[in-house]
Amino acid sequence: MSVSVKFFASMRETIGQSELHLEIEAPQTVASVWQQATNDHPLPDNTVFAVNHSQATLNSTVADGDEVAFFPPVTGG
Amino acid sequence: MAVSISHGAFDPWQQLQLHQQQHLTEGQFGATATFVGTMRDFNEGDDVRSMTLEHYPGMTEHQLEEIIREAEDRWSLQDVLIVHRVGEINPGDPIVLVACWSAHRAAAFDACRHLMEALKSRAPFWKKETLTDMSHRWVEKNTDGYSATTPP
Numbered sequence: 170m171s172v173s174v175k176f177f178a179s180m181r182e183t184i185g186q187s188e189l190h191l192e193i194e195a196p197q198t199v200a201s202v203w204q205q206a207t208n209d210h211p212l213p214d215n216t217v218f219a220v221n222h223s224q225a226t227l228n229s230t231v232a233d234g235d236e237v238a239f240f241p242p243v244t245g246g
Numbered sequence: 247m248a249v250s251i252s253h254g255a256f257d258p259w260q261q262l263q264l265h266q267q268q269h270l271t272e273g274q275f276g277a278t279a280t281f282v283g284t285m286r287d288f289n290e291g292d293d294v295r296s297m298t299l300e301h302y303p304g305m306t307e308h309q310l311e312e313i314i315r316e317a318e319d320r321w322s323l324q325d326v327l328i329v330h331r332v333g334e335i336n337p338g339d340p341i342v343l344v345a346c347w348s349a350h351r352a353a354a355f356d357a358c359r360h361l362m363e364a365l366k367s368r369a370p371f372w373k374k375e376t377l378t379d380m381s382h383r384w385v386e387k388n389t390d391g392y393s394a395t396t397p398p
Contacts, residue, residue, distance in 0.1 A: 178300055178372035179384045219370070222305035238302060244385040245299070245330060245371025246283055246342050246362060 170195050170233035174206040177240035183213065184239075200227040202237050215242050247318070249310045250329045251301060258282045258329065258343040265327045265345070275324050275347045279354035281362050287337035289385070293378040299332045299341065302370035306330075313364040317346075321353040326361065330371065363391045 172191045176184045184207055191205055199218045203210075218225045219238040231237055248265060262280060287294055314326045329343040344361050348354040366388045373385040 175302070177302055177370065178374070217370075219302075219305055222302075222308040224368075238305065240302065240370060241372065241384070242387060243366070243368065243370050244373045244388055245301070245369050246366040246388070 170197070172197065172202055172231055172233075173236040174202060175236065175238040177238065180213070180216065180240050184210065195233065197231040198227065199225050199229045199231060199237060202231050203227075203239060206237075213241070216240070217242060247311065247314045247326045248328070249307055249314070250327075251303075251306060252329055252331045253333050255335075255339060256329055256331060256343075258340045261327070261329050261343055262345055265325075266347070269325055270347055276349050277347070277351040277354035279346045279351070279358035281342070281344045281358055282340055283342040283362075285335050285337050285339050285341055289375060294337065294375050295378045295380070296334060296336050296376045298334055298374045298376075299330075300372045300374070301330075301332045305370050309369045310365065313361060313368060316364070317357045317361050320360075321346075321348065321357040323348050323353060323357055326357070328361065328365065330365075330369070332371070359391075366391065 170193060172193060174191060175188050176186065181187050189206060193205055199220065203212060217240050218227065220229050220231060220235055285297055310328050317323065317326065324347045327345040331341050335341065344358055346354045346358045375383050375385060
């Protein structure tokens with residue numbers, strides 16, 4: 170299946186890229202997508218996860234065509 | 247409701263007036279509560295020269311619309327407007343406008359406060375500061391909006 174992965178803010182700088190595409194076998198979770206997208210980079214504390222623009226957890230299921238995002242706590246406003 | 251991500255400078259008072267003229271009917275609302283956030287030239291004891299505001303296109307709008315729908319379920323509101331700036335900004339520049347229209351002040355005041363706090367904890371925006379010595383740093387957390395003794 171095909172999964173789009175995005176990194177924002179300090180997470181983008183830590184990982185060294187903003188976006189990539191994975192072709193991987195189902196089933197997948199946010200945690201397994203992180204491992205494959207970052208070659209098992211240690212997960213920074215307080216990382217926030219999103220699947221298809223909604224907040225998710227490490228255990229959330231990822232399906233074909235999903236967009237998974239990793240970013241630090243938000244600081245807008 | 248209306249949600250807008252502004253890639254350039256915006257005038258919150260002009261936006262407020264324009265939205266009210268276009269979307270609300272005079273005589274139909276009795277209370278308008280607004281919050282405008284502007285950029286400070288200091289943070290955590292340091293002088294700040296400028297700031298870059300980053301966002302997650304698509305998720306930002308989705309989260310803001312969800313936050314507004316939750317407020318509309320909780321309070322009796324006639325309309326809500328949220329405008330948020332992204333990109334390079336300077337001290338004094340408006341960052342965010344939250345406006346609520348309702349029949350009575352309680353709903354307008356309470357919903358406006360709630361929306362602002364929900365935006366700060368859930369909407370995917372991030373700030374990167376440039377200090378006066380030209381060093382850069384990400385803002386890592388927000389101050390507590392309900393604390394009476396928030397540090398400078």
